[in-house]
Amino acid sequence: MKRMSFNDSWECRPKVNLFAEVSGTTPYRPVSLPHDAMLGRQRTPDGESAGAYFPGGAYEYRKTFQVAAEDEGKRILLEFEGVYRDAMVYVNDAYVTQRPYGYSQFRADIGPHLRYGESNQIRVEARTHQDSRWYTGAGIYRDTWLLVGGPVRIAPEGVRVTTLEYDEERAVVEVAVRVENDEPVLRTVRLGVEIAGADGSVEATGSAPVTVEPGSHAITRQRLYVRAPNLWSPARPALYTATVTVDDDDRDTEHTTFGIRVLNLDPTNGLRLNGNPVKLRGACVHHDNGPLGTATYARAEERRVELLKDAGFNAVRMSHHPMSKAMLRACDRLGMFVVDETFDMWTSGKTSFDYSLHFAEWWERDLEAMVAKDYNHPSVIMYSIGNEIPEIATPSGAVWGRRLAEKIRALDPTRYVTNGINTLLAVMADLAAMEQNQDVQQVGEDSTGINTFMADPAAGVDAINTSELVTRKTEESFALLDVAGMNYAEARYDFDRKLFPDRVILGTETLPSHIHRIWSLVKEHGHVIGDFTWTGWDYLGEAGIGRPQYRAGDESQESFMAAYPHLTADCGDIDIIGLRRPASYYREIVFGLRTHPYVAVRRPQHHGKTYTGTPWAWSDAISSWTWPGFEDAPVTVEVYGAGDEAELFVNGRSQGRRRLESFRTEFEVLYSAGELLAVTYRGDVESGRHTVRTAGAPDRLRAESDRAVIAATSGDLAFVSLTLTDANGICHPGADRPVHLDVTGDGVLAGFGSARPSTDERFDTPDHQTYEGRALAILRPTGPGEICLQASAPNCTTAVVKVVVKEGL
Template identity: 65%
Template structure:
């Protein structure tokens, strides 16, 4: 079918009660371009229950669009595809109900032609509702791409070309192409199926011809086996891609065409070798990622997804677990191109709700259709290696929940037998009903004398201890046995013991604390049946506010709290912040992974020196890579150094503070206490007495300058492309002025429009749609969407700084 973007010329507004509107109360529609997040534009509200959604209020939002349908479309099949509408979407065309989708993360099709007026303008309306239905910021509205699909009565089904590579060796690869053909005419139709496979350079490497007869109203599947000589295999290190083009012909006429991208790769799994891609064992260095795009809210642009994947891979990750919903097509495409493995996740809840109005209300009726939507979207993507059927589902500890898990796993396998199935099980949640009795009996222990009451004071220890208990072993045995890979959230205490208890069990850490990655990664390397670990989180996100914020004990706050009050905005727990800037935890993880040889310096904020740390296990130390602390001269300050070397030396303005042991036996980190004095901080790493690397931090000096840098000089006018412009306060040498924050104002002109502007500040009342934002630690980010071809120009200014300008060409 012909696929045309349906993203332009929408209008949106908060839903108005039609009876109230008749009485004169009206809210005007505003023009918008899809993808669009209606929630990010709302005023945040301080409320007791609003922290999960970053204090953005929910509501009902309506969209409308007028579009012309040519007369020549009469007699054709016309579908409208929505890649994602959050949530409880209903669609009306020319006033008539056309369809709905409760789940906010599933792509769905609307069969539109029966409602259309040909040769005239038509109106489509979409409503979306979001209200206390999630544990994180979801956004609202038509937040992913939309498409208009037009085809004949005989056509290839949408997503109807499926490619598998069941047999691969060094000489050739067997490529099976299954094409589903539909026939909505009243006659039996026979068409020819011509298929070509092209390599990354566009050269034809295999082709085939077959014939298929399709009965009226009975779709038929044509299967072809093609053979590619000397195949280039897809892997994280070499993500080679092919395309397959399928053309239906009837005599000399082309009836329909479809082109899909795929990769040739094999997967194997066993406890001895773990996960093998193309025969090579791969340990998953994984990042859990939520779906929001920071300053853009939930709006899902292809370039935003690609940028996130690239920065995550640059930081050392080779895998992403989409948490806790199906991944966007744009991110899947990026993972294919860039070589990042994917665990795609279906649901955060089944029948037991986690919020008052969440998807559990719709799950019993809709789960099969939503599993089908996830699998059909993923099928041709070589990056996808595993499906997760859920995350921290409380039912997994019960017999009924195990039965549900079996239904979901078998449904996935019936649709796609080429990937593996997992489930992110949290042992503590699986036995939540038993915790009271466990506390009384102190059944789970980390060390002698430590009971559940003690352990629950430390969530990391508590989850691990409960997860390793005999009760969890017994109650989760069936739920784990259903899976190809046992997904464990915060249960690394099970890794060693399960090797004896369940010798055929293959394990993946589907979620873990960044603060414990050194020990966890040691277990991953030690145990062949443990195939990897996924950090919570690789990228910071909106909502679940403050779970990773720095906290210190005071007389008024004798213990850490989970959520932060308004106006906190971010979870503050990502290796990479919402603007794409790497935090110290990211460099620590890279060191633990063995991917970094230079030492890394992180300096803790001097105003907290000597205070008792009380952050949650999701919280990294309150440190940044800066040696600019005006006003703290001669004050005590703590310096952290991360390294895999034997020892590290720290020098302040050339004066050595001595050497200290570091490396794996010392958790890859050491700490120096000194007095702050501006100048230069130098860390030198040594192994066997020989220098292996050095890192320097310098104090910013002199007047503050505003610098602007675009991520690329040229972008495209379509396809979801964006320009990211980083604005930084620096000195004359380019050192970031982390302590000189000030407001930055900007204007965008030419062939572009500003769609997001903000910093990584964790708590603020500033808006992402403003034209002036305060920097945070010297940085702020602007995102510009092309509106045509030519040049888009961004001009920015800040107090006591010369204005700057960036020009990006749009082709």
């Protein structure tokens, strides 16, 4: 089918009651898709911390468009890649379709409701309220497409490419095509297939007739042979394109990108790609893009994958819903494994109005939508059927798990099935009953009881996770999977090697501070195929779960989530504007990917206080030696390294050597402006060094675009980093100030913000305060030409950056 972008010329407003409009009409405002309707709402302390204190609400979009008279009689569909949530679609005031789940792609057959040769209006409603545990955004937040096809055509996502066999000489590739026939007569057409390499060279061709019954469809399969195939892998993400053509009056053509690769899995060798063992260095990520909210621009998704890969990750788990098409394409091109996930809940809800209210009716259609979207993407290696499902340890939960797993296997037998099971959550009801029963002091057959768990949570969690209770109640739910996904249950890794010798395990969600211990287990055990940290990229919502917390004296610890105006989870190797945090460099060292050390300094204002952060928190250290006002004050310096020892120098004076334990050590020193140097050693041989220097007066504002030239398409963006520096270009993190932007030319400001975790500032204005000396402006092109951004801040030079916008890139 002919595919055309449908993103332009929309309008949006908060949905109003029809009777309320009697007293006055609520105006629409023009928007371009993708669009997050929630991001422009005012946050309030009355909101939910899970949703970053944004209010819920209902929204409606409308668009007027023309359909040519000659298109009458054709199949016309409107494709939505994602609408959050409870979408309702109307054309010319007639109801067409709906979709409760906010993360599923769906299509509306609008042809019967159109006025051909005249103006038409489409209206889409969306609503969200207490239905998630994170910031969801709202509205039509992913791309939309208008699909037009003749009576005989290739179905949308009707081309599926599968590698059946491969060796060095050739790969056997099956191309299966679904051909549809709307005509009232039998039709026979010829279907041609061409496979081309990345350079455009034709590698294989095929052709065959296919007869389709009236008002029905037919599946045709052709086996093609690609000589000397280039195999897809993270190191060399080779891609091919299959072009499928129906030789008919309308000559329908579809292009599908795919990769040739083969997966193997067993408890001895673990996961193998093309015969080579692979360990997954994984990042869990949510779907928001920081200052853009949940608006899913292709370039923003690509940039996230680029930065995650640069930080040492080779796999992404989309948490906890299906991944966007744009991110899948980026993972294919850049070489990133994907674990795509279905749902955060099944029949047992986690929030008052979540998807559990619709699950029983819609789960099958939503699974089908995810697999159809993912099938041709070589980056996708595994499907997850859920995350921390409360009912997973019950017979009913096992029945549902088997139902979902078998449905996925029927749709796609080429990938593996997992489930992010939180074993502690699975037996929470049993633990609560034990706690109430004072005669019960044991968990199953273990001697560690609830009282021990409360006194020593870490030891208590490990004891419960390896208890007979957990083993017995989760056995069936793990057994129905190809890969046992475990959230925060690394204590079972070695335990299950003996108890369940055929069980393959994946750490689907783990604590960032445990990576040194977890990664040693991953490397040691063949049946443990990788680890996914919570989380790879900071996100909006779950406000403050990873914030560093301190108390002095008898002050009580704060609550698990932070009060308004906290905005982000403050948890992630990379912050919401794309900057790596100290935990990221530590992880890179643990992975064995970084030879040089990394030095970071804890904020001196908290020195001497007791640290009380959650298990998801890192310390508040940053890689800076600029602490005005704290001269001669004591500070704690953290050094991460892969050697045996680390030596610290302050302004050339050694502060001694300390042994590196678990890839890190600490020094207590007095702050003195100048230079901080960390040197690591293996034996007596230097293995690396890292230096940070004190910044001078922050009298400069530097603006740098990630790319000088971008494409004149709605999915492309320019990311402009803004940094407060001294004359030598050193960032000054301790003198934040407001920045004002002026954007002119052929583009607009799509978002502007910083990584400040607690703020009442907005992302949709041209004014924002820097955080630790940095901010990020995001520019969206409106046509070919040039975008000019001018940034100004008090007592700083004005920064100017220009971005060229070209067509045809």
